[in-house]
Amino acid sequence: MSVLRGLGVAAGLCAIWQLLVWVTAAPKFILPGPLLVLDALGSNSGLLLEHAGVTLAEILLGLLFGVLLGLGSALTLIWFRRLRPWLLPVLVVSQSIPVFALAPVLMLWLGYGMASKVAMATLIIYFPVTAACYDGLRHTSSGWLELARTLGADRRSLLLQIRLPAALPALGSGLRVAASVAPIGAVVGEWVGSSTGLGYLMLHANARMQVDLMFAALLVLAVMAVGLYFLIDRLLKRLMPWQPETLFDNDNDKESLA
Template sequence: MNALRSLGIAAGLCGFWQLLVWLTGAPHFILPGPLRVLEALYNNAGLLLQHAGVTLAEILLGLLLGVLLGLGSALTLIWFRRLRAWMLPVLVISQSIPVFALAPVLMLWLGYGMASKVAMATLIIYFPVTAACYDGLRHAPAAWLELARTLGADRRTQLLQIRLPAALPALGSGLRVAASVAPIGAVVGEWVGSSTGLGYLMLHANARMQVDLMFAALLVLSLMAVSLYFLIDRLLRRLMPWQSETLFDDAPEAEQ
């Protein structure tokens, strides 16, 4: 049922897209129709696959580093109370700086290779994961913690056996957000300076007025992001079967 619903949504969006092209009469170099984009996707499949592999590697590495750093920071905030008063303001202030403005600086420091793109993706992912995990850790049920202290559990035991399991749903929400925003960092980094990747391909296709190829690259990037989101969502639901169903499930099943 979910697959049929997804196909129906995709068909509806393509129909609306084609209708918009017909009504506006936009030339193909301004707004190509879905059939022209699919044709460009077919004709340039090898090129798109080559650049998509680079972007996917940047996304996955950024996701891995961002999650590890975010989880480590959240655990540090919970475990070291004296550092909390110093780290929390730094984390909040860091979010007032547009991450995209750091892209040229990262290019200068890390070069035009994959490292700067991975760093961009990591920076974008880091704060949502840290905030979600820290929120879940500090909102562990007080009754459970009090019972653990009554039974003589030390702080390490409370963290590993109570706080971390209780924080898993919040961490799962942070991971879903991270999967959604990870492609942004990689593509922005490729726009600033790169010789490979879907962002680089989109930029050069736009400069050559190959708008159909640019839309094809954007379609591949969207499919990658959606697939990564649903893959992480499915994995989290298997790891946390007690968590409520997601919005993408059928309502009758969610109520059971």
């Protein structure tokens, strides 16, 4: 059912896209129709897959490092209370600086290879994961904490066995946001300076007026981002079957089977 729903949404978006082309009468070099883009997608499939593999590797590495760094920062804020007044302003100030403005600096420091793109993706992912996990850790039910203290739990046990499991839903929300924004960092890094990746291919196609190829690369990037989001969402639902949303979905599945 979910596959059919996804195909229906894709068909609806393509219909709106084609309708927009007809209504605006935009030339092909401004707004190509979906059939032209699909033709470019088929005729350049090998080239697109080659560059998509590079971008996907950058996204996955950025997601990994961003999640690990964000989780470590959230645990540090909870465990070391005296550092909290100093670290929180640093986190907030770090987000006031546009990450895109840091791309040239990262290129200068890390070069034009994959490292600078992974760093861009990591920076974009870092704050949502940190904020979501920290919010979940500090809003653990006081009743659970008091009960655990009554049973003799020490501070380490409270963190690992009570706070961290209770923060998993909030961390899951941060991971979903991270999956959505991770491609932004990788592609922006490729736009600033790169010789591979979908971002580079889009710039290269735009400079050569191959707008259909540029849209095909954008379509591949969108499919990758949506697929990554739903993959993480499905894994989170399997890892946290006690969540109300998951229970609600399971109840609906049972009713539909009945």
